[in-house]
Amino acid sequence: MPDVPDPRPLEGRRLLLGVTGGIAAYKAAVLVRLFKKAGAEVQVLMTPDATRFITPLTLGTLSEREVLIEIFPENADGSWTKHVGLGLWADLFVVAPATAQTVAKLAHGFCDTMLTATALAARCPLLICPAMDHDMYRHPATRANLERLRSYGYEVMEAAHGELASGLVGEGRLPEPEAIFDRVVAMLAGATEAAGSLAGRHVLVTAGPTREALDPVRYLTNHSTGTMGFALAEAAARRGARVTLVAGPTALPTPPGVTRVDVVTAEEMHAAVQAHRDADLVIGAAAVSDFAPEAISASKIKKTGAEMVLRLRPTPDILAALGREKRPGQVLVGFALETDDGPANARRKLEAKNLDWIVLNDPKEPGAGFGPGTNRVTLLARDGTVEDLPRMPKRAVAEAILDRVAVSL
Structure with missing residues (x-):
């Protein structure tokens, strides 16, 4: 029997729809209805100029949610931080239509409306659907901005060819709502497939620095922020893994769906990792101190003007210990931060x-x-x-790493 299309392919999905100030804004009403009919929750964000083309009342009624426009609303209930919450809430952010002005703002990190602020805060994929006059669309500045968005990992849906509001004929039309809808369904289906690639697996990630005390006041540490390890933990959780994150001292929030174990010293991190050494995939992204003071002073060490000599002892080699005990099928991934002879030292x-x-x-x-x-x-x-990856945001680096190592499982 032929496959029967799912009548609600977006059931349970959460979508942000950004609407900007172009004549094609009227098509946003059709998009909202398509998304809602397919089972999605839809939150509409509008730029102030978009309200000249379609009213917030229309889109709010169709979406069954208040349309958000200004980053600083008149009320004082703390809702000016909604852009952060929405960036975590959404599964996908669609900007349709995306005018040349908004494309430029997104490409260069402007943050002057609820739409642009949420785009900066969003952890979900973004789909940009440009719509503008032909010459604006083909201008080198616009093309460069769209390429910049692609380099951030955004998907850009090329504009359609046809009659434009100016009376010209050419590229620049917003793709029809049905085409945008199909792209959204495909993107989320792909995300689901990717998310399932680690389903049923236990992934252990270490992140951040460790601190080795000298006395009650001072300690030895390094410059690690934990960002790379946290991005890896978050990406693994999105792919369906059961994730344990062993984190050194950092102020980063715990990624959704991740079990976090906080530690301070290399000894504590070693013990926490050993407690979860049965993980299917271990990624050692932490910057673990190689040495710790041989003795910790019970009192603050006073400055006397004389030289101070520290005796240091080696800390446990966490990954080497796992490597000695590695079981069949287990995958171990390490990080090497090298200033000289990088490839040789890493190998x-x-x-x-x-x-x-x-x-x-x-x-x-x-x-x-x-x-x-x-x-x-x-x-x-x-x-x-050996594969060299280009410079990318750490979230994109995390996805690329998991794309490669997951096939080893």
Whole structure:
């Protein structure tokens, strides 16, 4: 029998629909109805100029939710932070129509409306559907902005060809609502497939720095923020894994669906990892201190003007311990932060610790290493494969790493 199409393919899905100030804004009403009929919850965000073309009352009635426009609403109930909550709530953010102005704002990180603020805060995929006059659409600035959005990981649906509001004929029309709807269904179906790629697996991730006390006031540590490890934990959870995140000291919030174990020292991290050493996939993204003070002073060490000599002892090698006990089918992934002879040092670590993959990055390279922004990594596999990834946001790096290592399971 032929497959029967699912009458509600978006059942339980949560969509953000961004509507900007172009003549095609009227098609947003059709989009809302299509999304709702397919079972989705829809929250509409409008730019102020969009209200010149279609009223918030219309879209609010169809979506059964208050339409949000300004980032600073008149009430004082704390709802100005809704952009953060919505960015976590949504499964997909669609901007249709996306004018040249909004495309430029999104490409360069402007944050002046609820729509643009939510786009910056969103952790979900974004689908951009441009609509403007032909010459605006083909202008090098617009093309460059659309390419920039693609580099962020956004999907861009090319504009359709046809009659335009100016009377010209050419590219620039908003794709028909049914075509946008089909793209949304396909994107979410793909996300579901990706999310299921780790279903039933236990993934253990370490993240952040460790702190090794000198006295009650001071400690040895490093510049790690934990961002890369947290991005990996979040991405694994989205793919359906049961995720345990062993985190050193960091202020980052726990990703949705992740079980977090907080530790401070390398010894504590080692113990926590050993407690979950049966995980199917272990990703050691933490920047673990290699050495700790041999003795911790019970009192604050006073400055005397004389030289201070510290005696340090090695801390446990967490991944090497797992490598010695690795069971069949288990996959171990390490990180190597190297300032010199990176590939050679990373390959030595991979072999010495019995890892399956190692992720190499250089803190001296712009946009790589520690910090909350981007990373530029090289993946080295046990079979000798080497792959250089471009500089990307750490969330995108996390997805790329999981795309590669998941096939080893």
